[in-house]
Amino acid sequence: MVKNYFKIAWRNLVKKKAYSVINIFGLGLGMACCFLIFMFVQDELSYDNYHEKGDRIYRVIHGYKSAKDSEESAKANPFWVWGNAPIGPALRQDFPEIEKVVQFSGRADILLTYEDKIYQEDGVFFMDSTAFDVFSWPLVRGNPKTVLAAPYSIVLTESTAKKYFGDADPIGKALHGSESAGRSNAGDYTVTGIMKDVPSNSHFRFNALLSMSTFKKSRPEIFDEWGYVDSYTYFLVKDQFNEAAFKQKIPAFLTRVQKDPNYTIGIEPLKNVYLRTFAERQPGETGSLPNIYVFSIIGIFILVIAIINFMNLATARSMERGKEVGIRKSIGAERSSLIFQFLGESFLIVFLSMMVAALIVFVALPYMIDFTGKQLVVLRFVNWQTIPFMIGGMLLIGLVAGSYPALVLSGFRPALVLKGVTRSTAGGINLRRGLVIFQFSLSIALIAGTIIVYSQMNQLLDKDLGFDKERMLVLDYNYDEAVNRKSQVLKTEMESIPAVLSSAFSRSVPGSHFPNAGTEIQGADGEMKGLGQPIFQVGIDFITHFGLKLVAGRSYSREFPSDSTSALVVNEAAAKQYGYTNPADIVGKKFDQWGRKGVVIGVVKDFNFISLHRTIEPLTLPFEAYASRYMTLKIKTENIPGTIQEIKAVWSRLVPHRPFLYSFLDDDFNRQYQSDFIFRRLFTTFACLAIFIACLGLLGLATYTAELRTKEIGIRKVLGADVRNIIALLSSDFIKLVLIAIVIATPISWYAMNQWLESFAYKMEIRLWIFAVAGLVALFIAAFTISFQSVKAALMNPVTSLRSE
Incomplete structure (x- = not known):
């Protein structure tokens, strides 16, 4: 029986090739987009998860108490991650729940020389010797307890070591370092360790680490100054750490160790430092949680639109299977077996769509990597933990997409169906209309969002900054x-x-x-x-x-x-x-x-x-x-x-x-908006794909509607209707649905994009014309999609349509 069901499903797919292609490709494209977005979101959420003790790592943030407990005064007195050095030893001494403290300097760009090779390394930090006890940075060579203990020690990443020493063993060799800003540390640094390159999903990255004892040797006085800012302080806590109780002890601790009554500190868990921090002067890049939410919603939108296409076409074509269902029921088939059959066909389409999705991901992944600058590897996201979710997702999509068509088809009454009564119910028609409105509401919201994102980014680039940044060549020494x-x-x-x-x-x-x-x-x-x-x-x-x-x-x-x-x-x-x-x-x-x-x-x-x-x-x-x-x-x-x-x-x-070393000032300044540019590219790309998928479904539905009304069109033409009348007849219903979608999408997209703009101090004003343009674009796309099939139907010879049975 299962084999028979499979044959019938396959024959139906082959018989209606156009619908099959639209269904399988549309759903596959939706799955592929969703998976690509999932990879990007997972990479953002994975920052710093590679640290084995990550759930026990915290960092200190420094601030000054606001004069008034208000939002405005809090903005005027932001917390900094960059702060003084004495806080680290003081915390270690006063809090037994702290196991290790690791401090490192602000970034120390330094000129390193080995023989005839000279590079200005822009990713260097002075780091405490406890670094490898706290962070999970695997050493390829060297003892983690001692590599950063002695003055003028240096640990290189593998790529940095290769740059200076090629395939030779660098351990024990010396790199000459020049003095960096505010630190009298020029001299020969002995290579004591080689470590793996810092993973790309780390909130700060570096090319080399210099021993903090070098910095202390050259500037010992600043390590006792509470007002001197040049340190980042992280610490490892013991098991069963109570964060709330720790925070309650901070005021009394600060009163004991320093004199400034306005100075205060807070702590942030490592898991929050990339996406959920509110502190300034970060040691590296930070992400945007609102952008993660936006991308996740877009991924869900795209998948929902693709599923809606499948449901619309499947329910619209259900009457073609009416006589098949009637015959099966009349010879004893139960409704449950029919539901099983049609769900099986749904799962087959979903399986084929998964194959198409895998192919699309394989082709699109290099472009996604180029778009985002991230190291996205499929095998990193497809593992024993995610495979069950993917299989479950495929089954859920098949169940959701196929459940309604299966219930509709299995519910046909054989006596009526075999008499030829297979008209769609009002409920089925209204469902299809509702789904079209829903998917075009999403599409219009995405079009409006794309216009707003582009307008905001153009405002950033075009705004008069109050200084001349064009034609400025910057030499960095x-x-x-x-x-x-x-x-x-x-x-x-x-x-x-x-x-x-x-x-x-x-x-x-x-x-x-x-x-x-x-x-x-x-x-x-x-x-x-x-x-x-x-x-x-x-x-x-x-x-x-x-x-x-x-x-x-x-x-x-x-x-x-x-x-x-x-x-x-x-x-x-x-x-x-x-x-x-x-x-x-x-x-x-x-x-x-x-x-x-x-x-x-x-x-x-x-x-x-x-x-x-x-x-x-x-x-x-x-x-x-x-x-x-x-x-x-x-x-x-x-x-x-x-x-x-x-x-x-x-x-x-x-x-x-x-x-x-040179660069152009406008490029350097605009580099601050790199994450915004990535957001714009991804938002626009996936918004266009969502609209394309919606149009695929609309094309399929328009094609089927035109087929159903073939005789009606023939009669109208015989009675004198011209091509324009026929096109208007076939298009008007869909155009009305798109107009309703515009009304629904406008307030939703206005609210969502207004929330996104809150992250900018200088933001554009969202005007009504944006939604008017978005609606007109959606109308044009829908009209263009429908007109292809409408014109074809309108030009058909009525003699052919009226004599066919």
Whole structure:
């Protein structure tokens, strides 16, 4: 009997090839899209899960208590992951539930040299020797207890070791390291260990680890300073750790160990640091939980749309199987056996769709990897844990997609069916209409979402940031003192190149890392007021070079030699921070910052030196000639490759010991939006695929509707109806359904996308025209899809349709 059911199912698939292709390909495409999205979401959710002790790892976040317990004051006083060093030993001493503490520095970009190989490594941290006791980073060579114990020890990842030493054994060999920012650590580092490359699903990654004892040897004083920020603190707790009880002990602990009543700390479990953190100054990248929800919903939408297609076509075609059901019932077939038969046919289609889905995934995976930049491997997601879920999912899809058609077909009354009474019930017609409305509501919501995502990203790219970022070539020399000593010579030589318009030196550029500084500025009452804010240490030409606008006072000038030691420029937000609503009022006020004292000489108009996800923060721009990391050149647009070669020649002649590392400022700044660009690409791609799948179902349904009404169309044509009348007749029902879908989708998509826009400080306004355009696009797509079959039916010879039986 089962073999017979299989033969009948196969013959039905072969007999109606068009419907079979639409069903199998549409469902397979939906499954493939859902699986690709599942891979992306699972990769995002898997961050840091590879640590064997991950459920016992926490980290410290640092903050200052808000003046008022309100949302606004909390935003003004965010927590940082980057903080002071003394907190680690203090926690270890006071809390017996802490088993190990591991601390590491802020990222220490460093120039490493071995023989003739010179690279500026931009993924290096000074790390405690307890790192390998806490984190699961497998060592290929070396003792995990000692590799980071001695000063001037270095542990390399396998790829970094290969870069310097090839296939030779690097253990015991020395790499010469230059000094990095704020750390007097130049010297020869002995390779003591080789470790596996850090997995891609880690919230921070690195190429090499330097021993923290090296940093302590060069700057011992900062490890006792509660106000010096340059450490990340993670710790491993013992089993049965009570997080709530631990947090309750923090206030008393802070009162014992330090004097600042406003300073506070919190803790975050490792499982939360990638997707659920709210702290700033992360050691690496973070993800977006709202984006994960959006992608998951899109994946479900696509699969639901594909299942709806299957149900619509199966129920619409049910009357063709009416006589078969009538004969089976009249010779004794029970309803349960008929349900089993038709569910079996459903499972067969689902199985074939799974095969199509596997093929689509195989073809599409390289593009998905290119889209996301992730290392997505199918075998990583298909294992003994996920296979039962996949089989269960396939059975569930077959059951959901096939249950209604099976119940409808098995419920036919044989006496009526064998008399030819096989009309669709009103319930079946309404169900199909409801499913079409539902899937097009989803499609319209996705179209509107795509327009909003593109508009928001274009706003980010096109917004006037308040500084000149076009044609800016940034040379990174990582604070090299030898380069800073030659800064004036470099400036003169570079600006002698005809294509170079101007140049400037600075410690930070917009979009790059910047420190924060405690700064005292005289208030309106004459008292010194101490606050903290970001700091850009800049050269004398920085403000004019970047086109920053002065709203009060003046910029730094060579006509005032004292500017190098006793002058300060701030932005408008900093002036407001100190209580001056009129920027001109802060000019001439005294300041004290990092050992420099003098007066504020100017105020620049606020400019977006950080991502547009955040509002403009208070900023000070002290003049510092010898603490720079970057040389920025404004160049002409003609023959950029030739200009770069000229600049490289000057660089190699004046500072031959430094590699020539350059980038363009606009590219660097836009790199902050990399995750947003990935979101846009994925959202748009899968939204288009969802719409395409919906149209497949609509095409199949329109084709079947036209077949059912073949005789009606023939009669109408004989009675004088023209092609336009026939097309309008066949299209009007579907167009009405799409119009209803527009009404349903508009408020839903408005709410969903408004929630997504909340993550941007500068967000577009959602206007009604977006939903009008989305609706028109959906109408056009639906009309185009239906018209193909409608025109074909309208052009059919009525003689042929009326004589066929």
